[in-house]
Amino acid sequence: MKIKFIGGAGTVTGSKTLVESNGIRILIDCGQFQGIKPLRELNWEPLPILPSSIDFVLLTHGHLDHCGWLPRLVNQGFEGKIYCTSPTKDITKLILLDSAKIQEEEANKANEEHYSKHDIAEPLYTVAQAEKVFPHFRIIKTNEIINLDAEISAVYSNAGHIIGACTIELSLENKTLVFSGDIGRDNDLLVFAPVKPKKADYIFLESTYGNRLHPDTDVMAELEMCINSTVLKGGSIIIPSFAVERAQTVMYLLWLLKEEGKIPNIPYIIDTPMGIKVLDVFSNNRNWHKLPEEQFVAMCKMFTMITDYQETIDTIYNKQPKVVIAASGMITGGRVLSYLEQYIGLPETTVIIIGYQAEGTRGRKLLEGAKEIKIYGRYYDVKANILEIESLSAHADQKGLLNWLSELKAKPKKVFLVHGENQPADELRIKIKEQYGFDCTVPLMGQEIEL
Incomplete structure (x- = not known):
């Protein structure tokens, strides 16, 4: 089995993790890069693999940094299924249409006012291209087994964070991989507390606030x-x-x-x-x-x-x-x-x-x-x-992320810290090692590993 960190490694945006097993390719999230220009420019780069070779996309939730590259993926040849919860489907549709509209408007404004360095400013994708994503959606419910293949299955469980957000447990090659998505807070005003994983051979954990504690203020x-x-x-x-x-x-x-x-x-x-x-x-x-x-x-x-x-x-x-x-x-x-x-x-x-x-x-x-x-x-x-x-903040802080790991019945083989800038991720790595003794690493963008 191969894992490739295409996005969301060393940064909090552009989440894309590729899982390849026995000829099946699964992309966990398909996010857009935001922030500094070198990251934004990655949105214009092709994936290191052909989108047409990807069989499934599993979306954790509908924020732009987790779903915002889907129109490019479809436009470049992806023909597979996109699995997500019902609220995530609705939110992703809204996010993509809004993103496309804003990009079209900003490209037009740049062209009219001549402040783009390009001869003709173009949107990353259009509203029409965003709409082509929608037929690929397949709705799933939490705690139900989705058989992606004869030997590959997935189960979604509530992650808090935003409405519809989920953690994904992927079972394949007699291994259990858990992808946290973005973890919410136990005391969120609107959404329910995240469900903690009970078992995992490998965990891919977000680390957005890996070095911070939310203040206990009113x-x-x-x-x-x-x-x-x-x-x-x-x-x-x-x-x-x-x-x-x-x-x-x-x-x-x-x-x-x-x-x-x-x-x-x-x-x-x-x-x-x-x-x-x-x-x-x-x-x-x-x-x-x-x-x-x-x-x-x-x-x-x-x-x-x-x-x-x-x-x-x-x-x-x-x-x-x-x-x-x-x-x-x-x-x-x-x-x-x-x-x-x-x-x-x-x-x-x-x-x-x-x-x-x-x-x-x-x-x-x-x-x-x-x-x-x-x-x-x-x-x-x-x-x-x-x-x-x-x-x-809708994200769990360092204490919340550590707590999310607290109900594992056995030590995972490895924890990969993703979706975080380098310093927060590394500080969380040290805390996880100290508190649980888990083997923990911070992958680099573009890195490929074998499990």
Whole structure:
């Protein structure tokens, strides 16, 4: 059996792990690279194997860094099946269509305003190419055995993180391989706690927060203080958010605060068409989350939901204090850029960063104290107050990742730490070795191993 780390090794993006056994090729996730330019450029490179030779894709969940390269895969010849849960299918469709639309729009804008270094800027893929992915989906349920081949089977189990996210247990050649996907938190507000594996010969574990512990702070108190102090100055609060899960979590927290009378009666806006559509995924998959229907309905009524871009423009130029949740979470694209063009230079503005910010993203630069950021070819001075609320992360921290390994009945032969930058992954490797004595390694991008 061969394992090749095509993406998500040494980085938190572009997750792709190839498993090859007895002539069958299985790709675990098919993510898009984000962040620094050398990583983004990898999206344009061909895979080290022909996409047409891949038999199956097993998706852990629907975030762009795990599913965003599927249109390229299909466009380059993949004809197999893509297995995932029902919420993951719905979210992946939304993510891919949104990604394709943004790429088309940005390519057109670059061509119109001539700020691309290329003669003609092109999108990584188009909406039409994204739509060609959809017929390949096959829906599975958790805890059911999927027979991929006479001697290869897979079982999905809940991973927390976002609605529909799963860990995959792959059985082949008398070995059990467990792919964690992204592991959520045991105390997440909206989704259920991740299921811990009981057996594994080899584990492929994410390490996004491998060297960090989430602060044990009162996130509602932080939001309350931030909103009230900003409104007192006459400013607005801009919350760049991942459209899936984080946007809905922030909506729920703000609804709770408003119900308790702790935040003012100002406009509360969600301006992410995809995030609004994700509310339908929550509504249609009630067994996948904790939110009672009556609270869900009341929460939605509190927010002004913007889908039309003209409404975005009108909202931007209305200087009334407001709270705006807008995608994207790492400020790599989407409507949040339009808000930041107008608001990042105002000292009364507060920008709240609520999720992981990959290396090279605007979000990471803001957290690192950047004095200016580049948006659509222009530089803008950063005068707004930049606040990070780490407690809202959808990823397990170092303690959570270690705990996820705690119910294994026998020592695995090896643990591979993927989907993490090098330092967090290596610090987690040391902790796993100290706590459990497991043989643990951090693979390199492009590395191939035999099991």
